[in-house]
Amino acid sequence: MGQGLSCGTSDEHGLFTAVQCGDLETVKALFERNPSLVHHCTVYDRQSALHIAAANGQIEVLSMLLDKSVKPDLLNRYKQTPLMLAAMHGKISCVQKLIEAGANILMFDSLNGRTCLHYAAYYGHSDCLKTILFAARTSHIASSWGYARFVNVNDGKGATPLHLAARQRRADCVHILLDNGALACASTDGYGFPGSTPLHLAARAGSLDCIRELLAWGAERLQRDDLGRIPYTIALRHKHGACAALLNPSSAEPLVWPSPLKFISELNEEAKHLLECALMEANKEREKNILKGTTYSPTNSDNGLDDNISEVNDTEICCICFDQVCTIQVQDCGHQMCAHCVLALCCHKKPNPTTTSPIAPVCPFCRSNIVQLDVIKLEKDDGSSHDVSSTKLRKSRRSRNFSGGSSSFKGLSAVSSFGRMVGRGSGRIAAENEYIDKPIILD
Numbered sequence: 001m002g003q004g005l006s007c008g009t010s011d012e013h014g015l016f017t018a019v020q021c022g023d024l025e026t027v028k029a030l031f032e033r034n035p036s037l038v039h040h041c042t043v044y045d046r047q048s049a050l051h052i053a054a055a056n057g058q059i060e061v062l063s064m065l066l067d068k069s070v071k072p073d074l075l076n077r078y079k080q081t082p083l084m085l086a087a088m089h090g091k092i093s094c095v096q097k098l099i100e101a102g103a104n105i106l107m108f109d110s111l112n113g114r115t116c117l118h119y120a121a122y123y124g125h126s127d128c129l130k131t132i133l134f135a136a137r138t139s140h141i142a143s144s145w146g147y148a149r150f151v152n153v154n155d156g157k158g159a160t161p162l163h164l165a166a167r168q169r170r171a172d173c174v175h176i177l178l179d180n181g182a183l184a185c186a187s188t189d190g191y192g193f194p195g196s197t198p199l200h201l202a203a204r205a206g207s208l209d210c211i212r213e214l215l216a217w218g219a220e221r222l223q224r225d226d227l228g229r230i231p232y233t234i235a236l237r238h239k240h241g242a243c244a245a246l247l248n249p250s251s252a253e254p255l256v257w258p259s260p261l262k263f264i265s266e267l268n269e270e271a272k273h274l275l276e277c278a279l280m281e282a283n284k285e286r287e288k289n290i291l292k293g294t295t296y297s298p299t300n301s302d303n304g305l306d307d308n309i310s311e312v313n314d315t316e317i318c319c320i321c322f323d324q325v326c327t328i329q330v331q332d333c334g335h336q337m338c339a340h341c342v343l344a345l346c347c348h349k350k351p352n353p354t355t356t357s358p359i360a361p362v363c364p365f366c367r368s369n370i371v372q373l374d375v376i377k378l379e380k381d382d383g384s385s386h387d388v389s390s391t392k393l394r395k396s397r398r399s400r401n402f403s404g405g406s407s408s409f410k411g412l413s414a415v416s417s418f419g420r421m422v423g424r425g426s427g428r429i430a431a432e433n434e435y436i437d438k439p440i441i442l443d
Helices: 002-021 024-033 035-039 049-055 059-067 082-088 092-100 116-122 126-138 140-151 161-167 171-179 198-205 208-216 231-237 241-247 269-291 339-346
Strands: 328-331 372-375 377-379 385-387
Touching (some): 002 024, 002 049, 024 035, 049 059, 082 092, 082 116, 126 140, 161 208, 171 208, 198 241, 208 269, 269 328, 269 339, 269 372
């Protein structure tokens, strides 16, 4: 009997080691010899073979286990599912496979009451975040629970995925969540200081990129936490000077993405990207003015760029600003403008959240209502077409002034190129306010 127990323990350990290493042949051989091993798990953490495969990105082993009718929503000691561990460690192929197999994206762990969406946001895995959000749009979650509710789901301390992404400096995840309806002004219960918004948490972390994103999506600089502090106060306390300068209520307000407008919500990806580029770059110009003369003054990144900018035909130049290439066309009148001037038409002032039906802007040429925008298609010499968004934008050789305007449409300002935002995944299992490396360890 003792010998049998020893063999069982040896097979179990061999299975978990093989799963962790992705040794598919050994896993198959062990299952053939002892089919009951498929239901075994580690002694302390109660990690199943499926958990270990998901956390280590062993997609072949994971697929084989699912083919053996292993349930995708097995729970370990902390009520974490394999999907949560795959999202935590950024194993996108495993995330996709588990969702295809029917894994429930709306399950909560017992550590902090978090879902797989919280895990992807906290650890900065933007590809996993996108996959989970897409699954939420196309699954029963959207109809039964509500997509917007899922995006803003609270953990056990009232933190949404956006709160976690902002606190962890995951600017790319912050952008994705805001773009999918995350509430920029949501308050926590017990996460951080009670009443903290994502902007409070980004200020505490000292993340300029997250602050830029949140401000561009309407986060309130004057919103207070339960201790009466605004984000500016938090940034000063933690000695994040540049962040404090942007959050100072006396600083100029940034342009805010005009999401309440119907045609903005219906933009195709190309047009949306162009306008987002213009928005973020315009706000960076504002940022330069705010930081000018301080110890945080940015260097002039435009020096020497003119030699690398290709000149374009004057007929392609925007007739409003006379500085940028026309990239956007208004439907159905057909008038063309650059993305910067379109953006200036849409968000000349901060949207009022109490206004249910904001007034749509009109075409500055014919005064007809703007109902749809599209990216201009240009014909090449060989007769084929390409998006003008891929064309280098003309840059004025004079210093650009974003507080001023040009000739006939003074006040319309803008810019180009979305700043690259990088999120980093740590691959760690962490309890609240803990940063403890905890890989999948075999018992």
